[in-house]
Amino acid sequence: MNLSLSYDELLKRLREKSKLTDQSKTWRLDLPKANVIWLGNKTIIRNYMDFPRILRRDPNKFLMYLAKKLAVPASLDGERAILIGRRDERTITAVIEKYVNERVKCPVCGSPDTNLTKEKRMEFLVCEACGGKSPIGEK
Numbered sequence: 001m002n003l004s005l006s007y008d009e010l011l012k013r014l015r016e017k018s019k020l021t022d023q024s025k026t027w028r029l030d031l032p033k034a035n036v037i038w039l040g041n042k043t044i045i046r047n048y049m050d051f052p053r054i055l056r057r058d059p060n061k062f063l064m065y066l067a068k069k070l071a072v073p074a075s076l077d078g079e080r081a082i083l084i085g086r087r088d089e090r091t092i093t094a095v096i097e098k099y100v101n102e103r104v105k106c107p108v109c110g111s112p113d114t115n116l117t118k119e120k121r122m123e124f125l126v127c128e129a130c131g132g133k134s135p136i137g138e139k
């Protein structure tokens with residue numbers, strides 16, 4: 001009979017399971033789908049402000065990044081962003097994901113709880129979860 005071992009095993013498994021669940025809960029980014037409509041040659045992202053809010057980034061700087069990657073002029077209009085030129089939702093989502101990978105997610109531990117800081121013209125991602133500091137480069 002080896003009841004005690006199996007009990008320990010069970011506890012261990014339960015602990016590991018809850019640990020995994022906790023991690024994914026903390027580190028999952030709940031980004032909405034970009035709500036995109038076209039008006040003439042303009043692209044309107046109707047829920048634009050949700051993104052900088054969730055990512056905790058400056059809405060203007062985030063928009064500058066989008067404009068650069070999508071190669072279109074862009075401006076803010078309340079909660080919305082207006083791009084000059086037609087871009088579809090998939091393209092916009094891909095750029096947002098790129099931004100998250102480059103400038104939000106900690107490369108050390110994967111946490112999105114990070115801040116940007118500038119030192120001697122170099123930008124760094126500083127992680128609130130693990131304290132890691134990683135240089136940001138164009139990828």
Ligand SMILES: [Zn+2]
Pocket residue numbers: 106107108109110111127128129130131132
């Ligand atoms: Zn980290």
